[in-house]
Amino acid sequence: MLRNYFKIAWRNILKNKLYSIINIGGLAVGMAVAMLIGLWIQYEFDFYGEHKNKNQIYNVVTNGKVPSSGFKYTTQATPLPLYVESKNLIPEIKHTAIVNWRGKNGLMVGDKKLTKNGTEVSEDFFKIFQFKFLAGDPNTALNDPNSIVLTESVANDLFGQKEALNQMIRWNNTDNLKVSGIVEDMKKGSIFGEREYFMAYKHLENRAAWVRESKNSWLSYSAITYAELIPDANRELVLSKIKNMIKNHDKTSQNEIGLHAMTEWRLYDAFENWEANSGRITYVKMFGIIGILVLLLACINFTNLSTAHSQKRAKEIGIRKAVGSVKRQLVIQFLTESILMVSVSMILSLILIISLLAAFNSLLGTVVVFPIQNPFFWLFTLATIITTGLLAGFYPAFYLSSFTSIKALKGKYLITKTVFSPRKILVVAQFVASISIIIGTIIIYKQIQFSKNRPLGYDAKNVVMVDIKDDLFKNYDLVKSELLAIGIVENVTKASNAISETSSNSVIESFPGSNAGETISLVNIATSSDYFKTIKIKLIEGRDFNQSNIDVDTDKVILNQAAVDLMKLTDPIGKIITERGGKRQEIIGVAENAIMENPFEPVRATRFMYDKYWASVLMFRFKENTSASTAIARVSHIFNKFNPSFPFEYRFASEEFDKKFKFEEMVGKLATFFAILAIFISCLGLFGLASFVAEQRTKEIGVRKVLGASVTSLWQMLSKDFVVLVLLSCLIAAPVAYFFMNEWLQKYTYRTEISWWIFVVAGIGALTITVLTVSYQAIKVSLMNPVKSLKSD
Numbered sequence: 052m053l054r055n056y057f058k059i060a061w062r063n064i065l066k067n068k069l070y071s072i073i074n075i076g077g078l079a080v081g082m083a084v085a086m087l088i089g090l091w092i093q094y095e096f097d098f099y100g101e102h103k104n105k106n107q108i109y110n111v112v113t114n115g116k117v118p119s120s121g122f123k124y125t126t127q128a129t130p131l132p133l134y135v136e137s138k139n140l141i142p143e144i145k146h147t148a149i150v151n152w153r154g155k156n157g158l159m160v161g162d163k164k165l166t167k168n169g170t171e172v173s174e175d176f177f178k179i180f181q182f183k184f185l186a187g188d189p190n191t192a193l194n195d196p197n198s199i200v201l202t203e204s205v206a207n208d209l210f211g212q213k214e215a216l217n218q219m220i221r222w223n224n225t226d227n228l229k230v231s232g233i234v235e236d237m238k239k240g241s242i243f244g245e246r247e248y249f250m251a252y253k254h255l256e257n258r259a260a261w262v263r264e265s266k267n268s269w270l271s272y273s274a275i276t277y278a279e280l281i282p283d284a285n286r287e288l289v290l291s292k293i294k295n296m297i298k299n300h301d302k303t304s305q306n307e308i309g310l311h312a313m314t315e316w317r318l319y320d321a322f323e324n325w326e327a328n329s330g331r332i333t334y335v336k337m338f339g340i341i342g343i344l345v346l347l348l349a350c351i352n353f354t355n356l357s358t359a360h361s362q363k364r365a366k367e368i369g370i371r372k373a374v375g376s377v378k379r380q381l382v383i384q385f386l387t388e389s390i391l392m393v394s395v396s397m398i399l400s401l402i403l404i405i406s407l408l409a410a411f412n413s414l415l416g417t418v419v420v421f422p423i424q425n426p427f428f429w430l431f432t433l434a435t436i437i438t439t440g441l442l443a444g445f446y447p448a449f450y451l452s453s454f455t456s457i458k459a460l461k462g463k464y465l466i467t468k469t470v471f472s473p474r475k476i477l478v479v480a481q482f483v484a485s486i487s488i489i490i491g492t493i494i495i496y497k498q499i500q501f502s503k504n505r506p507l508g509y510d511a512k513n514v515v516m517v518d519i520k521d522d523l524f525k526n527y528d529l530v531k532s533e534l535l536a537i538g539i540v541e542n543v544t545k546a547s548n549a550i551s552e553t554s555s556n557s558v559i560e561s562f563p564g565s566n567a568g569e570t571i572s573l574v575n576i577a578t579s580s581d582y583f584k585t586i587k588i589k590l591i592e593g594r595d596f597n598q599s600n601i602d603v604d605t606d607k608v609i610l611n612q613a614a615v616d617l618m619k620l621t622d623p624i625g626k627i628i629t630e631r632g633g634k635r636q637e638i639i640g641v642a643e644n645a646i647m648e649n650p651f652e653p654v655r656a657t658r659f660m661y662d663k664y665w666a667s668v669l670m671f672r673f674k675e676n677t678s679a680s681t682a683i684a685r686v687s688h689i690f691n692k693f694n695p696s697f698p699f700e701y702r703f704a705s706e707e708f709d710k711k712f713k714f715e716e717m718v719g720k721l722a723t724f725f726a727i728l729a730i731f732i733s734c735l736g737l738f739g740l741a742s743f744v745a746e747q748r749t750k751e752i753g754v755r756k757v758l759g760a761s762v763t764s765l766w767q768m769l770s771k772d773f774v775v776l777v778l779l780s781c782l783i784a785a786p787v788a789y790f791f792m793n794e795w796l797q798k799y800t801y802r803t804e805i806s807w808w809i810f811v812v813a814g815i816g817a818l819t820i821t822v823l824t825v826s827y828q829a830i831k832v833s834l835m836n837p838v839k840s841l842k843s844d
Contacts, residue, residue, distance in 0.1 A: 063388060074356045075392055077735045079399035081349020082439070084728055087404050087411060088342030094419045095335050098317040099241070102181050104279060107145070108313035109286075111276040111293065113306050114325040115572055124572070125309065125322035128272035128556065130297065131265045134173065137276075141292045143284040148176040149274040151255055152554055154667060155518050157697045158248070159221035160209045166518070166700050167205055169248035171255040177232075179279045180243075186216040187232025196253035198231035205247045206233050223521050224696040226254070239416055242316060269300035270631055272556075278310075286310060305570060321798075329798055334718055337795070341725050344484045348732045350442055351477045353389075356739035357444070382449060389444020390437065397436050414717060474740050475776055481733040482780035482817060483787065488729050489813045490788035491795075492722040494805060498651075498796065499715050501803035507708070508645030508654070509550060510587040513541075514704035515682070516549045517669045517690065524666065526693040533689045539677045540686070542585040545666040547577035550586050551707035553647050553655070561629035562618045570631070571617055573610075574647075574657040577665035583609075583642065585672050586704070593624045593640030596661045604661050609640035614656035628658075636660070650711050651799040670704070679703065730817075734824045737773065741828035744769065753837035762833040769829035770822060777821045781814040788813075 065071070099105045111133065113126050134147040153170040177189035177200075184192075185203060192200050199220060206215040218230045228250065237243045256262045265271035280289060294308050311327055318332040368381065405421055412419055422428040517523070523530065531543040548554055555575040562571070580598050583590060591612065596604045608628070615623050623638045630636070636658075644654040673682035683701065690699040745752075752765055789805060796802045 061391065070356065071392070073735055073738070074353055075396045075399065077352045077356075077732050078349045078393060078396035078439075079403065080728060081346045081352075081732055082396055082435070083400035083403035083407070084725065085342040085346035086400060086435075087407065088338050090404075090419050090422070091411075091415070091417065092335055092339055092342075094417060095318060095331065098238075099313055101183070101238075102313065104179075104181065105313045107280045107282060107284070108179060109278050109280065109310040110313070110316070111278060112309045112311050112322075113272060114309050115306050123324045125325055125327075126272075126556065127275045129274055129276040129308075130269045130300075131262070131271055131274045132267055132269060132300075133293070133297070134274065134276045134278075136296060137278065137293055138175075140296065141289060143280055143289045143292075144278050145281045146175045146178045146279040148173045148179050148277045149252060150176070150277070151252060151274065155700075156223045157221075157520055158205070158209060159224065159696065160218070163209055164696060164698055165205070165208055166520075166697055167247040168245050169199075169250060170243075170246055171250045171252045173252040176249065176277075179277055182237075183235045185233040185235065186214075187230075189232065192232035193249065193251040193253075195229065195231065196251045196257055197226065197228050198251050199228040200232035200234060200249040201230055202234055202236045202247050204236050206230070222250070225521055226258075228254075239418060240317075269297065272558075286312075303568065305568070333795065333798060337718075338721065338725075341488065341722075341729075344488070345725060345729055345732065346439070348481050348484060348729055348736070350439060351481050352732050352736035352739065353392075353444075355474055355477055355736045356742075357389075386441060386444050390440030393436050393440035393444075397432065401432075414720060416717075475772075478733075478736055478740055478773075479776055479780050479783070481736050482777055482821075483784045485726070485729040485733045486780055486784035486813050486817050487788040487791075488722065488726040489816060490784065490809055491792050492719065492726045493809045493812065494788075494792045494796070494803075495715065495719045495722055497806075497809070498799065498803045499712055499719060502650045502799075502801060503712060505646065505650060505801060508588060508643045511550070511704040511708050513673050513675065513677075513679075513682075514550070514586060515671055515673065515686075516702045516704060516707070517671075518700065519545060519667055519669050520694060520697050522696055523669065523690070523694040527666070527669065530669070530689060530693050533693075534671055534686060537685055537689075539673050539682055541672045541674050542581050543669070543671040544582045544585040545579045545669045546582060547575065547662070547665045547667055548647070549668045549702070549707065550645070550647060550670070550704055551711070553657075557658075558631040559628050560631045563620060563623075563626045563628075564618065571656065573614055574655050576647075576657060576659045577662040578659050579661065579663055579666065582659070585670055586645075587672075588645050589643045591641045591643055593638070595640060604639065606634075606636055607639045607661070608636045609642055609659040610638055611642045611654065611657040611659075612644045613654045614658060615641055617656040646708075650708075651715075651801050653800050730820060734820060737821060737824050738828065741769070741773065741825045744772070745828045745832040749832065749835070752832055752835070756833075756837040762830065765833035766826065766829045769832065770825045773821055773825045774818065777817050778814075781810070781817060784813075785810045 102108065110127065111129050113129055114123065115126065116123050131149070134149045138144050138147040149172070151171040153168075155166045155168050158165045158167055172193065174193045177184075177192055182189070187200065192198065199222070201209070201215060209215065209220065210218060215230050215233055220228050220230060222228050234249075237246050256266065261273075265273050278289075280286070290308065290310050293310075297304060297306075297308060307325065309325060315327050318330055318335060319327040320330040321327070323329060408419060408421060411417075519527070527545060534540045534543050553574045553576065556572050557575050558570050559573055560570045565571075578596070580596065582588075583595055590609070593609070596607065596609070610623065618628075620626060620638075623641055626638045627635050628638065642659065645657075646654060647657075648655065671686070673679075673686075687699050748769070752760075752769075755765060755768075788810075793805060796805070
């Protein structure tokens with residue numbers, strides 16, 4: 052019997068090709084989108100799954116508070132001695148490790164010169180993080196201060212097919228390091244995703260005086276600390292012990308310590324009031340809901356098309372009932388047909404997923420893989436087929452099987468007379484979802500554009516940034532002179548950071564008007580001569596650093612407006628601030644706020660200092676009438692001349708700023724894609740309902756044509772109800788979309804408004820698509836020969 056059900060179902064699918072293609076295609080697209088989003092969500096939740104001890108790994112973070120405003124912030128910076136003492140004195144801690152902030156540096160082997168991104172880590176780093184070693188011993192790889200661990204790609208670039216282990220590398224043209232290990236490339240998007248090599252922290256300690264000086268200083272927050280706890284350790288107990296440890300060494304500290312679990316690093320990476328309660332999880336939830344909605348839209352579309360197609364099968368049902376078929380058998384028959392169609396849709400959806408996966412990964416910057424060898428995936432797929440088949444086919448099966456034999460044989464199938472029939476309700480539900488997604492997409496792009504148009508506080512156009520390496524640092528004055536001499540460069544400067552980023556903070560423990568024990572945190576930017584001229588930050592008050600004899604300003608600072616506001620200074624020029632450690636500095640100027648970090652958040656309080664030894668980036672501005680390609684071609688030989696050990700690599704400041712919107716723009720593109728799919732599937736459902744109404748009113752239309760009705764009046768008659776349905780959908784979708792998107796915007800301090808025109812544009816768009824979709828069926832029926840529609844059954 053079951054075989055017969057499938058046989059008849061397959062014949063019906065082949066007999067009605069257009070109907071089957073639309074129904075199967077719509078469902079396949081919906082299932083593909085839902086499963087693709089499902090694979091991505093699973094990838095996000097198990098992002099650090101390769102670390103079997105991920106439940107025991109924590110990043111120690113510092114929670115600070117600005118007393119004057121009550122603002123709470125969280126930073127990774129921790130006291131340098133913490134990682135040693137916590138491991139020795141807290142038995143619940145198995146391993147600790149520290150990581151230094153580090154950028155790109157030169158690696159040389161013979162004539163091969165590469166600039167790669169690396170960092171210094173302590174010897175237990177690879178005991179905590181279980182990266183796959185292809186060569187070497189993770190337990191001893193960084194015991195030697197002059198050792199280096201390379202990623203597989205860098206090892207291949209430097210040594211090719213030659214064995215890299217135990218080979219020597221020249222680092223930054225200053226030190227010879229021995230390759231002690233090769234690890235797999237870091238996972239994109241992980242906290243170490245940009246790291247291409249790892250060096251021993253002892254090497255930094257031997258090389259940098261500030262590390263040796265800070266080694267036993269609990270006042271210097273200059274390291275990133277990670278800890279692995281023993282299994283079943285009490286997190287709160289460990290946290291309490293770390294807090295007491297810091298308090299014992301720094302009784303004046305107002306900071307609180309927190310433990311950020313590795314299981315939260317990917318999805319809960321944004322802190323608010325010292326809690327990691329937001330981040331990528333917002334988008335995971337958003338697209339999870341969209342995936343469910345798209346699948347539901349596809350199922351609704353399936354239901355509407357099935358009921359619209361019912362007239363053609365009314366006689367079949369009548370004959371079956373006349374020869375003895377009972378309702379149960381008919382229900383099984385139609386559910387079988389539904390499951391068969393869903394099965395075909397699933398096969399097509401899997402093909403779509405495999406075809407789209409590379410583009411999907413490229414857009415999101417992920418490495419989602421098709422789990423072809425995972426038995427749970429195939430069990431889930433089977434369950435999805437059965438569940439979707441039953442849900443999508445339930446209503447059509449019971450609707451069709453409820454026809455009486457006499458009415459079915461006469462073609463008088465059941466007609467719902469209510470204002471809100473189930474089919475109309477389903478269409479409204481479809482368009483509510485689709486219009487909501489359209490509104491959300493517009494708001495996302497409006498927020499991105501709003502932030503892009505926010506005043507930068509500097510001019511990023513024509514500014515080129517070059518990382519300073521050893522020879523470039525030594526020859527800076529000569530490089531600057533030659534750059535200015537070629538005639539296309541307007542200004543040159545150097546600084547501790549590129550203008551698109553910051554990396555250091557200092558605690559100010561005394562400033563005008565501060566109370567005893569009141570401290571604030573300022574971002575540090577070390578500058579040289581012509582810094583403000585080069586990047587065109589305007590000085591609001593005071594003066595620039597002395598350009599003719601800049602050494603006289605080593606104890607002077609320029610604050611940005613945010614810092615002045617934070618300290619509530621009314622006349623800041625000449626005032627003194629004192630940082631932790633006792634260093635006093637005089638304020639000589641106030642600069643406009645410049646967006647150097649998150650463009651969606653307020654500008655942080657910043658101090659600019661003169662320090663000719665603290666420089667990691669050279670920046671120059673080429674003149675307006677010079678093209679970027681010409682400028683780079685003209686200056687490249689200067690950098691190659693004075694920095695021969697490293698290839699000339701550069702970044703444009705404007706491009707670096709644009710990268711800050713990369714994630715939001717990716718979200719916008721995805722939302723647009725899903726909005727188009729939602730509208731497409733909704734239109735299929737609308738097409739189904741239009742077909743149903745057209746078939747239902749064929750004879751009425753024939754009579755009206757005989758009595759002289761025009762094609763236009765018939766088109767209006769058939770389209771009117773659908774326009775009303777979409778208008779109703781707009782009215783429902785508007786408050787729903789407003790509520791959810793207003794909640795989403797709250798995560799941004801600097802945010803756009805939800806304007807009224809967004810809802811108008813979404814409504815007009817939906818109405819236009821509706822009229823175009825319905826018009827095909829309406830005009831087709833209106834042009835039909837009335838003789839055919841009025842002939843006797």
